[in-house]
Amino acid sequence: MFTLVFTSLLLAACSGPYSTLDPAGPSATSAAWLWWGMFGFATVVLIVITLLWLYAMRRDPGEVDQRDAQRVQNRWVIGGGVVLPLASITLLLAFGIPAGHNMLPLPLEDGEPARIEVTGHQWWWEVHYPDTGVTLRNEIRMPAGVPVDFVVRSEDVIHSFWIPRLGGKLDMIPGHTGVLRLQADEPGTYHGQCAEFCGVAHAHMRFTVEALPPEEFQAWLEAQQDD
Amino acid sequence: MIAPTHPMQLVVGLILWSVWFVALYGGLSVGCAVAPPAEELGAANWLNLSLLVLTAVTLLPLLYWTRLCWRAGLSSQPGSTDRFIALVSSGVHLITAIATLAIGLTVLTLPPCV
Amino acid sequence: MTEPGPRSAEQIHREFHQVWRNLPGLGTLSAVNHTSLGLRFMVTGAIFFLIGGLLAMLVRTQLALPEQDIISPDLYNQIFTMHGTVMMFLFAIPILEGLAIYLIPKMIGARDLAFPRITSLGYYCYLFGGLIIFSSLVLGMAPDSGWFMYTPLSSAEFAPGPGSDFWLLGVTFVEISAVAAGVELTVSILRSRTNGMSLRQMPIYCWYILAMALMIVFGFPPLILASILLELERAAGMPFFEVAGGGDPILWQHLFWLFGHPEVYIIFLPAAGIVSTLIPVFSGRPIVGYRWIVLSIILTGFISFGLWVHHMFTVGIPQLAQAFFSVASMLVAVPTGIQLFAWLATLWTGRVVFNLPMLWIVGFLIIFVCGGLTGVMLALVPFNWQVHDTHFVVAHMHYVLVGGMFFPLIAGFYYWLPHFSGRMPSDVLGRWGFWLTFIGFNTTFLLMHLTGLLGMPRRVYTYEAGLGWDWLNLLSSVGGFIMAAGVAMIIVDVLLHFRFGRKAPQNPWNADTLDWATATPPTTYNFASLPTCSTRHPLWENPELPRTIEQGEHGLTEISHGRRETWGSEAVTGKVTAIFHLPTNSWLPLCAAASLAVVCISLLVRVYELSIVGAVLAAVFLLRWSWENGAHPAMAPPSAEESTRDLPLHSRTHDGPGLWGMVITLMANGALYMSLLFAWFYLWTVSPEWSIPDQQPLLMLPLLASGILLTVSALDFRRITRHLKAGRDSGLQAAFWRIALIGTLHVGLLIWVIAGSSLAPTELAHDAVLLFMLIYQLFHSGLAVILTALQARRVHYGYVSRHYPYEPVVVAPFWLYTTGVFWLGFAAFILLPMSWGGAA
Numbered sequence A: 001m002f003t004l005v006f007t008s009l010l011l012a013a014c015s016g017p018y019s020t021l022d023p024a025g026p027s028a029t030s031a032a033w034l035w036w037g038m039f040g041f042a043t044v045v046l047i048v049i050t051l052l053w054l055y056a057m058r059r060d061p062g063e064v065d066q067r068d069a070q071r072v073q074n075r076w077v078i079g080g081g082v083v084l085p086l087a088s089i090t091l092l093l094a095f096g097i098p099a100g101h102n103m104l105p106l107p108l109e110d111g112e113p114a115r116i117e118v119t120g121h122q123w124w125w126e127v128h129y130p131d132t133g134v135t136l137r138n139e140i141r142m143p144a145g146v147p148v149d150f151v152v153r154s155e156d157v158i159h160s161f162w163i164p165r166l167g168g169k170l171d172m173i174p175g176h177t178g179v180l181r182l183q184a185d186e187p188g189t190y191h192g193q194c195a196e197f198c199g200v201a202h203a204h205m206r207f208t209v210e211a212l213p214p215e216e217f218q219a220w221l222e223a224q225q226d227d
Numbered sequence B: 001m002i003a004p005t006h007p008m009q010l011v012v013g014l015i016l017w018s019v020w021f022v023a024l025y026g027g028l029s030v031g032c033a034v035a036p037p038a039e040e041l042g043a044a045n046w047l048n049l050s051l052l053v054l055t056a057v058t059l060l061p062l063l064y065w066t067r068l069c070w071r072a073g074l075s076s077q078p079g080s081t082d083r084f085i086a087l088v089s090s091g092v093h094l095i096t097a098i099a100t101l102a103i104g105l106t107v108l109t110l111p112p113c114v
Numbered sequence C: 001m002t003e004p005g006p007r008s009a010e011q012i013h014r015e016f017h018q019v020w021r022n023l024p025g026l027g028t029l030s031a032v033n034h035t036s037l038g039l040r041f042m043v044t045g046a047i048f049f050l051i052g053g054l055l056a057m058l059v060r061t062q063l064a065l066p067e068q069d070i071i072s073p074d075l076y077n078q079i080f081t082m083h084g085t086v087m088m089f090l091f092a093i094p095i096l097e098g099l100a101i102y103l104i105p106k107m108i109g110a111r112d113l114a115f116p117r118i119t120s121l122g123y124y125c126y127l128f129g130g131l132i133i134f135s136s137l138v139l140g141m142a143p144d145s146g147w148f149m150y151t152p153l154s155s156a157e158f159a160p161g162p163g164s165d166f167w168l169l170g171v172t173f174v175e176i177s178a179v180a181a182g183v184e185l186t187v188s189i190l191r192s193r194t195n196g197m198s199l200r201q202m203p204i205y206c207w208y209i210l211a212m213a214l215m216i217v218f219g220f221p222p223l224i225l226a227s228i229l230l231e232l233e234r235a236a237g238m239p240f241f242e243v244a245g246g247g248d249p250i251l252w253q254h255l256f257w258l259f260g261h262p263e264v265y266i267i268f269l270p271a272a273g274i275v276s277t278l279i280p281v282f283s284g285r286p287i288v289g290y291r292w293i294v295l296s297i298i299l300t301g302f303i304s305f306g307l308w309v310h311h312m313f314t315v316g317i318p319q320l321a322q323a324f325f326s327v328a329s330m331l332v333a334v335p336t337g338i339q340l341f342a343w344l345a346t347l348w349t350g351r352v353v354f355n356l357p358m359l360w361i362v363g364f365l366i367i368f369v370c371g372g373l374t375g376v377m378l379a380l381v382p383f384n385w386q387v388h389d390t391h392f393v394v395a396h397m398h399y400v401l402v403g404g405m406f407f408p409l410i411a412g413f414y415y416w417l418p419h420f421s422g423r424m425p426s427d428v429l430g431r432w433g434f435w436l437t438f439i440g441f442n443t444t445f446l447l448m449h450l451t452g453l454l455g456m457p458r459r460v461y462t463y464e465a466g467l468g469w470d471w472l473n474l475l476s477s478v479g480g481f482i483m484a485a486g487v488a489m490i491i492v493d494v495l496l497h498f499r500f501g502r503k504a505p506q507n508p509w510n511a512d513t514l515d516w517a518t519a520t521p522p523t524t525y526n527f528a529s530l531p532t533c534s535t536r537h538p539l540w541e542n543p544e545l546p547r548t549i550e551q552g553e554h555g556l557t558e559i560s561h562g563r564r565e566t567w568g569s570e571a572v573t574g575k576v577t578a579i580f581h582l583p584t585n586s587w588l589p590l591c592a593a594a595s596l597a598v599v600c601i602s603l604l605v606r607v608y609e610l611s612i613v614g615a616v617l618a619a620v621f622l623l624r625w626s627w628e629n630g631a632h633p634a635m636a637p638p639s640a641e642e643s644t645r646d647l648p649l650h651s652r653t654h655d656g657p658g659l660w661g662m663v664i665t666l667m668a669n670g671a672l673y674m675s676l677l678f679a680w681f682y683l684w685t686v687s688p689e690w691s692i693p694d695q696q697p698l699l700m701l702p703l704l705a706s707g708i709l710l711t712v713s714a715l716d717f718r719r720i721t722r723h724l725k726a727g728r729d730s731g732l733q734a735a736f737w738r739i740a741l742i743g744t745l746h747v748g749l750l751i752w753v754i755a756g757s758s759l760a761p762t763e764l765a766h767d768a769v770l771l772f773m774l775i776y777q778l779f780h781s782g783l784a785v786i787l788t789a790l791q792a793r794r795v796h797y798g799y800v801s802r803h804y805p806y807e808p809v810v811v812a813p814f815w816l817y818t819t820g821v822f823w824l825g826f827a828a829f830i831l832l833p834m835s836w837g838g839a840a
């Protein structure tokens, strides 16, 4: 019962239109899982180290000769200072590298991902569907359930393209083109914002994402082209 | 050759590490700018392989120095500055070697230019 | 003349004080003494901390509730930019430098730092730079692009006001101060330890400061270069970072973080040094794992230079490259872990006194470990992509900065308070201060991790209600004010202690290091006599030391010559080899810094004529300063008494501190040049619109000829100094004139090359870099010529000869460097592109 209440409270606290802890796509999901894993591990480490430390301050060492000190040193310094970090890093990378690999815009097994071009301006987003002439402003429509490559650029200063519930961010840098692969698992409305400070209206530089079932998306795109 | 008890031992390994690190990052960047391997190859391509070889070559002197300094340290007089420098250097070289290996092994896992 | 009979401690004090004291009244501004200047650094830093803190309170006020408009977005941007800038550049680094400047000579048993006038110059550069930066806020035109000033947001097009200029010029000014301190601390630690203090016996704090100092030497030049380039872009239109001209905004990020990441460790290391100093004292036993700690310091010093890209994981660098930096970032956990567990082992095996400084150390531990753990998380690329540039990062950064720097600083501050003032702090107020700060801090920042995870970006001046961020921000703001109350409590405690504090006994904490062998507060000369020290714990092994030092029972007690002196020793063994004679009070550093401030301000208001005047004035003061050296009457004129002593004055040798200072300065300079080379190769390979002019824009023949003349001069200079060292000085003056003349020809040719070239520095980044390189060369060549001409004059006055070979030995590496840079530049900027791109 308590666990249930606690979990639902936690879930409520973690939800939100921009919450990375309320993931709605594969990239965001794996990042969220990485977070929970690291959070648990780090909490344990922090508590153990703090308790050890407080205990070390209180305990009566008795008579410590040179040899004892050497033994304690080897135990703590090599165990805690070398082995613990190296083991933790290995563990972390064992999960982290595959997770990172899966977020890359690598060629798909079958077919091509949809491409949407987004250009950052002070302080709005220009969204363009290549080969269609369709352009939107501060609003993105994308097919749900399939990977989409966002091709990002900037017209003026550096911005950063971020839809927290779908995945990580990518900076939009003048002169450079970046590709960010995201996927919305379910149709729905998502929210995005600029994550790199870009001037006076940075706080207001937001957009909405409408994920549609692929057929609907296709239909919408064609309808737009006909106009 | 620097003597294993020379104070420069404290930093030579890390200087080599720095040069290797620059070569690793610089080599990757230039490699990707000049002749990027096909994305389909994943991590199995000439660029990653060269970086791996570079790492292996860097490891050799680091491990050699670790051993050299360790022995020199143990055989010098307890409580002497020589011993201090040699033992600290040996530890620095060893951890530098571990760092080199850990960073270098990532070339086995990821494609180079994406 | 030595006085008859032993002198009383009283008498010794009077005689030493006469020589070492600062001038009275306003004359104190000419002080060069490290104790005075260390304290001034710290007090100035503390004031800037309060200003920075006030700005933070404004930020928290604005963010306390959603959709507030107490502060306009424009002002908010200035406020957070200034908060970050003030905290990083005007508080954290200077205050730690100040502490090191105050402590290092005392810990190594010296009377002052190796270059006292540099200490003073450094202080004034810091003060004036700080005032210039701060004035922008008062004038309402503060920089507003964030403390890392990303271009193009900070460039002329998007930040047309003077805000960015304030930042670039002011910060560069302050960085000169940091580099000066870096050079000076390095040389002092390596060359002025008391007799017998080998590297192995240095107090551990000295290792930390040595590492910090060297990291400054290599870490600050990239930002100095970047700032100069950006200022040139803004003021003169040279497109280093502008895509259209062939530049690249990402270059700024590389250069900034090449500095910025090491900077974090430059801040952490000295603070960790405080922790490593306090823990053994309060555990009543030597630190466990001294060697392990030295090892971690060295590792941290290097590895932290291989992490900078972790601030740039979202710019779109290939993921494999990101993985290198990701793993390297995680690996710093190893040296940090080693230190942490060495501290733990010390506590484990010691009998711990749990008093106020230790309370702050415990606070440090908890907060810093937490910050370190989130740091490892941030190093994981796929997670970083989510939380980068959110309040998660703000939380992490404050956990490491406040936990890793502020808490140890306060611990150390309480620990050394009796040293500064001779009085003990109060326990009650101090504990209130601690708990308020600790609770307030965690309330503010622990929750902020969640704010970030819920998607709140950093640097937003407001946010919508109902996004799940409201209560978190409110609590953060409440916590911020609790923390402010804690800081206020500490200030009250300190102010009251000056009046009500118990008088401190000698060595109140029963510490082991020589800093507690001075009087409290210390005398201007620290030690009346310099003890031989061949142990890591001099005061534990010989508690009588303070008394015997005061009574003049150790070395270097002569003072009748009226010079300030301390021992000069060998870098590794600490065996004394010479006597360093140190300059006395001087106005030159203040005048030089003031002239530089004129340059800085006139560049700000773009009155370039005035900046030339300022630069010339600064050069005059600095050259005058270099003139009052060695055997000059104002420094150490030849005297009969010196031949009766068993150690030579350093200006009579050819291995004095000046040579070391020169070499380390050249390392900093070399780091700047390497950054320029990096910029060149970076732009060449990566910049999207890089283009090379169709024709080689430089006159090749004159350039080559000029290089040959330069090489001839440098080799000639080298030959002369060799002769000098071997004791031959015939024709010395003529030789220096000859070298100066050939050097002048070289400079003339170089000017011809620059004037006659067809460079278009405002159109092409390629040409802009070339021009910068040429002017850099011209500056060095010109300086080498001037210094050589001055040497010739000094031979004439008898300040330089085979008895006084010191100065040419100092100038020689400068010639070598200038020549090296010329040919390196020739190869990298001219030959390589030619062979690469055909007839470029």
Ligand code: HEM
Residues within 6 Å of the ligand: C053, C056, C057, C059, C060, C080, C081, C083, C084, C085, C087, C088, C092, C146, C147, C148, C394, C397, C398, C401, C402, C405, C406, C444, C458, C459, C460, C480, C483
């Ligand atoms: C007195 C308690 C402090 C509070 C309440 C505080 C608060 C804040 C807040 C809220 C921000 C985020 C501004 C934003 O992104 O919109 C910030 C940024 C920052 N703080 Fe603090 N801070 C404090 C102390 C410090 C200290 C001691 C340091 C350094 C030693 C520091 C260094 C920074 C830096 C570098 C930034 C980044 C500025 C930027 O984004 O350009 N802060 N601080």
Ligand SMILES: [Cu+2]
Residues within 6 Å of the ligand: A158, A159, A160, A194, A195, A196, A197, A198, A199, A202, A203, A205
């Ligand atoms: Cu923005």
Ligand SMILES: [Cu+2]
Residues within 6 Å of the ligand: C260, C261, C264, C307, C308, C310, C311
């Ligand atoms: Cu960093």
